[in-house]
Amino acid sequence: MSSACSPTRLNASYGPSSALEWGQLNFLHTTDTHGWLEGHLKEKNYGADWGDFVTFSTHFKHQAGNMGVDLLIVDTGDLHDGAGLSDATSPDGEISITIFDDVDYDLLAIGNHELYLADVAYQTLTEISAYWGDKYLTSNVQIANPQTGEWEYIGKTHRYFTTEHGLRIMAFGVLYDFTGNTNVTKVIPAKTMVTQKWFMEAINSCDPVDVFVLIGHNPVRGSSFQTVFNAIRAIHPDTPIQILGGHSHIRDFTVYDDSSVAIESGRYCETLGWMSMSGFTTENSGFDGIFPNPAGVPNPTRKATNTSTSPWVYSRRYLDWNRLTFAYRKWFPFPHWPYHISGRNWSMWETSLLFSSWAISEPPRPKAQDLYHAVTIDIEFTDAETWYDHTFDYDNGRATTSEITEYREQLNLKELYGCVPQNYCLTCVPFDSSSNIFPLLAEALAEVVVNEDRKDVARYIISNTGGIRFDMYKGPFTFDDSFIVSPFQDAFLYIPSVPYAQASTLLDALNNAGASGKRSLGYMPVERDLCVDPIVEPLSEVRRDEGLFNSVRGVTRRQVVDLVPGYTTTDDWGTDGDDTAHSEIPYYDIPDFFQGAAGFDANGEADVVDVVFVDFIESDVLAILGSAYSSADVTYYISANFTTQDYLPLFVKQSAAFQADYPNCPSN
Numbered sequence: 001m002s003s004a005c006s007p008t009r010l011n012a013s014y015g016p017s018s019a020l021e022w023g024q025l026n027f028l029h030t031t032d033t034h035g036w037l038e039g040h041l042k043e044k045n046y047g048a049d050w051g052d053f054v055t056f057s058t059h060f061k062h063q064a065g066n067m068g069v070d071l072l073i074v075d076t077g078d079l080h081d082g083a084g085l086s087d088a089t090s091p092d093g094e095i096s097i098t099i100f101d102d103v104d105y106d107l108l109a110i111g112n113h114e115l116y117l118a119d120v121a122y123q124t125l126t127e128i129s130a131y132w133g134d135k136y137l138t139s140n141v142q143i144a145n146p147q148t149g150e151w152e153y154i155g156k157t158h159r160y161f162t163t164e165h166g167l168r169i170m171a172f173g174v175l176y177d178f179t180g181n182t183n184v185t186k187v188i189p190a191k192t193m194v195t196q197k198w199f200m201e202a203i204n205s206c207d208p209v210d211v212f213v214l215i216g217h218n219p220v221r222g223s224s225f226q227t228v229f230n231a232i233r234a235i236h237p238d239t240p241i242q243i244l245g246g247h248s249h250i251r252d253f254t255v256y257d258d259s260s261v262a263i264e265s266g267r268y269c270e271t272l273g274w275m276s277m278s279g280f281t282t283e284n285s286g287f288d289g290i291f292p293n294p295a296g297v298p299n300p301t302r303k304a305t306n307t308s309t310s311p312w313v314y315s316r317r318y319l320d321w322n323r324l325t326f327a328y329r330k331w332f333p334f335p336h337w338p339y340h341i342s343g344r345n346w347s348m349w350e351t352s353l354l355f356s357s358w359a360i361s362e363p364p365r366p367k368a369q370d371l372y373h374a375v376t377i378d379i380e381f382t383d384a385e386t387w388y389d390h391t392f393d394y395d396n397g398r399a400t401t402s403e404i405t406e407y408r409e410q411l412n413l414k415e416l417y418g419c420v421p422q423n424y425c426l427t428c429v430p431f432d433s434s435s436n437i438f439p440l441l442a443e444a445l446a447e448v449v450v451n452e453d454r455k456d457v458a459r460y461i462i463s464n465t466g467g468i469r470f471d472m473y474k475g476p477f478t479f480d481d482s483f484i485v486s487p488f489q490d491a492f493l494y495i496p497s498v499p500y501a502q503a504s505t506l507l508d509a510l511n512n513a514g515a516s517g518k519r520s521l522g523y524m525p526v527e528r529d530l531c532v533d534p535i536v537e538p539l540s541e542v543r544r545d546e547g548l549f550n551s552v553r554g555v556t557r558r559q560v561v562d563l564v565p566g567y568t569t570t571d572d573w574g575t576d577g578d579d580t581a582h583s584e585i586p587y588y589d590i591p592d593f594f595q596g597a598a599g600f601d602a603n604g605e606a607d608v609v610d611v612v613f614v615d616f617i618e619s620d621v622l623a624i625l626g627s628a629y630s631s632a633d634v635t636y637y638i639s640a641n642f643t644t645q646d647y648l649p650l651f652v653k654q655s656a657a658f659q660a661d662y663p664n665c666p667s668n
């Protein structure tokens with residue numbers, strides 16, 4: 001078994017460049033985790049696992065308590081469909097949601113991926129909602145009661161509560177206007193929801209509200225959040241509204257008005273979102289913590305807009321999901337940090353980076369001699385056992401990590417199918433490039449999606465690019481990777497012996513159907529991940545040589561750092577939201593559909609063609625083929641049980657290129 005299959009987490013080669021700004025009210029935010037609780041096993045930027053986050057969030061709760069401020073931990077849904085840990089069980093999530101529950105969340109919202117299948121929706125009701133109780137907010141999502149058939153909310157419509165430090169919060173959880181849900185569930189459009197009696201009562205309540213917290217599986221830009229925001233603003237013109245969203249899988253931050261900002265925190269355990277605010281006084285709130293700000297750490301200083309006259313200042317940051325980021329946060333703000341630096345073999349540039357960050361942060365700062373002291377300790381302890389074990393990990397986080405390891409074992413997720421010979425990405429190179437994943441998948445479709453009885457008939461096999469969820473990295477291809485790359489179970493249907501002239505135009509016609517055509521596609525998620533998929537290998541050597549690294553009190557020397565490709569976010573506040581600097585990953589558009597082709601003559605032609613396609617586009621295919629065809633002509637090409645989750649593992653097992661190094665896969 002290759003070493004990349006071991007549970008040991010990868011760690012980033014370099015980390016954040018400055019301390020977080022703690023305010024009076026702070027948020028840690030996850031969204032669209034899609035079962036990635038084991039972390040990214042092949043990308044060191046995102047190598048932390050859920051246990052590391054359990055530890056980290058526990059530290060942060062303690063730290064907030066010590067500083068006299070509030071910290072809310074929020075998740076905004078999509079726990080399924082994306083990794084083996086969530087998808088290798090039946091129903092999905094049977095195991096992964098119990099691991100997810102190890103984090104002490106304050107507020108959670110439901111995602112569309114909790115609502116595609118009836119058994120998953122009921123599991124959300126009986127396990128997720130039942131476990132989280134008042135904290136699980138589904139303001140506009142209902143489910144049919146299995147006993148009575150009556151519609152009831154899966155979670156709570158809203159939560160009114162007082163934080164540890166006296167802030168009175170009214171929270172809602174609003175899913176975007178999703179329509180692809182199983183019919184045992186109902187999604188109420190936001191514009192209807194805001195007219196409902198319970199909502200009107202909640203926003204007109206006599207109970208004082210210091211902050212509205214509007215969470216939801218809903219993009220923070222151009223979404224139905226605006227509808228809910230407007231409805232709250234109509235009654236509460238100045239009250240802060242903090243918004244936390246998701247679903248479009250991007251990092252984003254938007255300003256709604258002087259008293260309202262919104263964050264969206266990526267996907268797949270790549271990003272941990274941070275948002276903080278200050279400005280609470282005894283006059284404008286029930287806050288009884290620290291005024292005006294916690295000491296010993298940087299604080300938020302930025303108004304929502306340049307012209308804001310409101311008292312609120314904010315910060316936002318997108319943290320990379322790795323142990324270097326997490327551990328850095330843990331000890332950095334503590335005054336006794338030289339102690340924590342011992343036992344850790346910090347490279348000189350890391351040390352300088354750290355000191356630089358400290359030096360540019362707000363006072364109080366360590367004195368110069370403390371810095372020298374720390375360096376001395378650092379040098380003395382360069383033998384370094386793993387430093388985390390002593391200063392970072394908590395028992396609860398360790399327990400979660402061993403749970404993950406155990407379950408991965410149980411589910412055979414590490415079972416090795418072959419070795420990926422090179423990196424293949426979805427959008428970082430042109431669609432027809434040999435490093436793009438789709439030419440490879442087209443080959444896989446052509447080679448293994450075969451009905452033995454019709455193998456001599458030419459065939460097109462049409463699938464959707466939106467069903468492919470992740471890049472494929474050089475190295476081991478395991479059972480787990482089959483879910484990571486192609487998690488959905490769409491069966492292959494076909495129409496036999498379509499004249500070549502017609503069949504050969506289908507792919508283009510589907511791709512030209514455009515946005516409206518896409519919307520008509522039914523059951524399975526065809527949502528496009530709007531984010532850019534970071535890859536491991538630097539595409540270009542980007543050198544950074546900034547003043548930040550150059551000279552801090554004699555303990556540093558000039559440093560040149562290679563940036564790893566990753567998120568380079570631009571949001572309403574500009575480009576300084578990414579916690580760790582990355583070089584940009586190129587992005588190329590891809591069409592909605594791609595196809596494999598087999599059995600054609602040397603000119604790529606045939607008299608007739610079997611048209612094979614994923615089940616949920618049947619009506620689109622029929623519409624394009626015209627009145628000569630109807631659903632009576634459509635049957636399973638192989639069987640109802642052979643789906644888009646099955647063809648890639650099969651291909652990997654029989655492809656010479658993927659078997660060449662088996663079982664000793666070289667990795668990056």
Ligand SMILES: [Zn+2]
Pocket residue numbers: 032034078247248249267
């Ligand atoms: Zn998602």
Ligand SMILES: [Zn+2]
Pocket residue numbers: 078111112113217246247248
């Ligand atoms: Zn979603």
